[in-house]
Amino acid sequence: MSLDTGGKGKQIIHAGIQGAGCSIPAGLEGGDFFAFIPLGEDQLIVAIGDVMGKGMRAAGQMKELCTILHACTSKDLSLLEIINQLAATGGKQLHRAGSFATLCLISYEQQHNCLTCLSAGHPSPVIFSGRNIHVPRVRGVALGFLEEYQGTRPEQVVLSRGDVVILYTDGLVEARDANGQNYGLNRLKEIVAANTCLDAVELQEVILNDLFTFTGCRQQRDDVTLVILKKDRERGGECHGDQGK
Amino acid sequence: MEIRVNNEKEKATLLVAGELDYSNVAQLQQEIERQEAPLVEVVLKDLQFMDSSGAGMLLSQARLLSRQNRVLKITHIPENIRHDLEIIGFFRVLETLKGAPQSGGE
Numbered sequence: 001m002s003l004d005t006g007g008k009g010k011q012i013i014h015a016g017i018q019g020a021g022c023s024i025p026a027g028l029e030g031g032d033f034f035a036f037i038p039l040g041e042d043q044l045i046v047a048i049g050d051v052m053g054k055g056m057r058a059a060g061q062m063k064e065l066c067t068i069l070h071a072c073t074s075k076d077l078s079l080l081e082i083i084n085q086l087a088a089t090g091g092k093q094l095h096r097a098g099s100f101a102t103l104c105l106i107s108y109e110q111q112h113n114c115l116t117c118l119s120a121g122h123p124s125p126v127i128f129s130g131r132n133i134h135v136p137r138v139r140g141v142a143l144g145f146l147e148e149y150q151g152t153r154p155e156q157v158v159l160s161r162g163d164v165v166i167l168y169t170d171g172l173v174e175a176r177d178a179n180g181q182n183y184g185l186n187r188l189k190e191i192v193a194a195n196t197c198l199d200a201v202e203l204q205e206v207i208l209n210d211l212f213t214f215t216g217c218r219q220q221r222d223d224v225t226l227v228i229l230k231k232d233r234e235r236g237g238e239c240h241g242d243q244g245k
Numbered sequence: 246m247e248i249r250v251n252n253e254k255e256k257a258t259l260l261v262a263g264e265l266d267y268s269n270v271a272q273l274q275q276e277i278e279r280q281e282a283p284l285v286e287v288v289l290k291d292l293q294f295m296d297s298s299g300a301g302m303l304l305s306q307a308r309l310l311s312r313q314n315r316v317l318k319i320t321h322i323p324e325n326i327r328h329d330l331e332i333i334g335f336f337r338v339l340e341t342l343k344g345a346p347q348s349g350g351e
Contacts, residue, residue: 050297121332141338
């Protein structure tokens, strides 16, 4: 298990996926988080999220949510069941505190090369496959807003060798340069599309270098979190079955 | 952030300009709480940026006013901010408030 709650990067190789992630808080502590959670030998759960606000309060809520997430993933539940449990427990805590959190959950099953994703108020992942760029249409209400999860059903995508999946928080695409211009999703897509031949760690470095070049390393107003998944092995199969199991 | 307030008999209009974030969200919250009109409209036409703290506060205030049988209306939302609010499900939550049973004033 690998969990990042600070400014450090984390890497993983599991179920034929190479993963790299990093979180750069705007202040000493941030509310962004990401997690790589291997399940057995064949499945990898990836989560990225953003808790409202900044500082110690947001960081504390983020850690509580991560604890609940890890407890849910240990119960052999589908993605939809996990997000429902998170909404019923972590979401309720956030609601009581007048807060909320966005969350994007991904499950990858190596046996079927199948990636399943769900979102609770978080930007959808971006999938680069050859020359195609696909953004799954997964939408949902952020955790803490409502008593239960409301959103689209999970979307499934079959990954091919070399496909790249990008997950990010809004702090990345809303990072600003000296003129107040946003880095933007289009620039992120362009830099990734031009570098899909790289492995996940190298690609992360290229994106961050491009971001820092754009911002001039200026202090940003929001945390920046980026997770890259790259499918590095082929093992056949088609996408079917339950959501995220 | 700059807030201008226009008070009419049944409606208070708050025109918000600049950037609404963690550092100044309490300022707008206090201004909304100060209003007594049954309808409070927050006009975001000149807002350039809003972070998650701003979105969370506006929803909390919308809930609070709804419980008092009053309405918080958020209008003229710039496209970039509307896009972010759509992603987090902001408008879906506002819709649930419209359909919520009113429990009477507090």
